[in-house]
Amino acid sequence: MSTHTVSCKACLAYGEKDVRVEQRELEYQDEDVLVKVDRGGICGSDIHYYQHGRAGMSVLKHPMVIGHEFVGVVSRAPAGSNLRVGQRVAVNPSRPCNHCEFCLEGKQNLCSTMRFMGSAQFNPHVNGGFSEYVTATVEQCIPYDDRAEAKVMAFAEPLAVAIHAVNSAGTLVGNKVLVIGAGPIGCLILAAALSAGASEAVACDVSDRCLTLAQHMGATATFNPMNEGSAGSYQQNRGYFDVVFEASGSPAAIKSTVALTRPAGTVVQVGMGAASVEYPVMPMLVKEIRWVGSFRFINEFDTAVKWLQDGRINPLPLLSGEYQPEAIESALIAAADKTLSSKVQIKF
Incomplete structure (x- = not known):
C-alpha cells in the first residue's frame, strides 16, 4: 500500500x-x-x-x-x-x-x-x-x-436529510402536510413532500422572507405564526394536517405541533433546538399522534443525487x-x- x-x-x-x-x-x-x-x-x-x-x-x-x-x-x-x-x-x-x-x-x-x-x-x-x-x-x-x-x-446532502424525513413519515400520497421552519431544510422537505404525493404542503415561519422562498419551492400556502389568528383555521376540528414536519427546533414551534395535527396524524421532528422542551403530552396521547425523530439519512443520499440530476427538485x-x-x-x-x-x- x-x-x-x-x-x-x-x-x-x-x-x-x-x-x-x-x-x-x-x-x-x-x-x-x-x-x-x-x-x-x-x-x-x-x-x-x-x-x-x-x-x-x-x-x-x-x-x-x-x-x-x-x-x-x-x-x-x-x-x-x-x-x-x-x-x-x-x-x-x-x-x-x-x-x-x-x-x-x-x-x-x-x-x-x-x-x-x-x-x-x-x-x-x-x-x-x-x-x-x-x-x-x-x-x-x-x-x-x-x-x-x-x-x-x-x-444533495441537505436534500437527503429532507427525503429521509419524508420517508420517516410514511406514505404522503394525498396527505395534507405542514412544514414548520422554512429554512433550507424545511423548504427542501416541502419540495420532497410534494414530490412524494402530498396534496397540500403549507409552510410556517416567523420570517416573511423565508415564506417567500417556500412559495418559490412550491408551497401551496404559507402563514406567519406571529400574525394573530393566522393558524386558527388549521387548529379547528382538532387539527388539520395529516403530517407536520417540525424543522425549526424552536420550543414554541414544537409545542404547537399537537394542536395543528389531526387525530392519528404524525409529527416528524427534524429541527434541533433546546435539549428539552415543554410538550403537551396529554393532548398528544388523546389524539394518538405519532411523534417521530428524523436524523441525517441512509440511502436517501443516492435518491437525492438522482432527483437533483433529473430536475425533479430545483x-x-x-x-x-x-x-x-x-x-x-x-x-x-x-x-x-x-x-x-x-x-x-x-x-x-
Missing part, C-alpha cells in the same frame, strides 16, 4: 470566531478516491463551529476542515473501481462502521461510531469538504451526469450567495444572517 500526498488550500475552523484558509498536505492511500472539490454549501453546523467553537456536543479540540455538503471531480480512482478520472461526483459525508448492530440492520445513520465528515464528534476530528482536494471511499462517491450543474448537485431559489474560499469568514457571517441568506456556497 502506497501513501501519496497532494498540496491543497483548505478552510479550517480553529475555535470561536477563528477560521483560516491554509495550505496543507493531504495524504491518501491507493484505495482512496481523490476528489478535486468544485463547491460546497455552508450548513448550520459549520456556522456553529465558527460562532461557538462547537456544534452541539461536538467541541473543537484542534483545527478541522469544515463543510460536508460538497461535490467535485474524481482526480484519482482506485484500480478496479467503477469510477474514472474526470467523473463528476457528489460525496456522501457519512462513513459508518458497517459492522455494528444498527449498520447491520440498515440503519447506518444511527451508527454510534459514524465518522461524519466535517464533524468534531470524535478526536481526532474528521475533516470536511471545504478543501481543494479531499479523500473519500468509492462508496461515498455518487456519480452524476456532466450536464447537471454543480451548484444544484451541492444540495433547489436554486435557496441559493443566496457564492464565495471564494479566501472569503470563508465573510461567507459564514452571511450564512448566519437569516434576514439575508438561505444557502451560501463556497466555490473552489
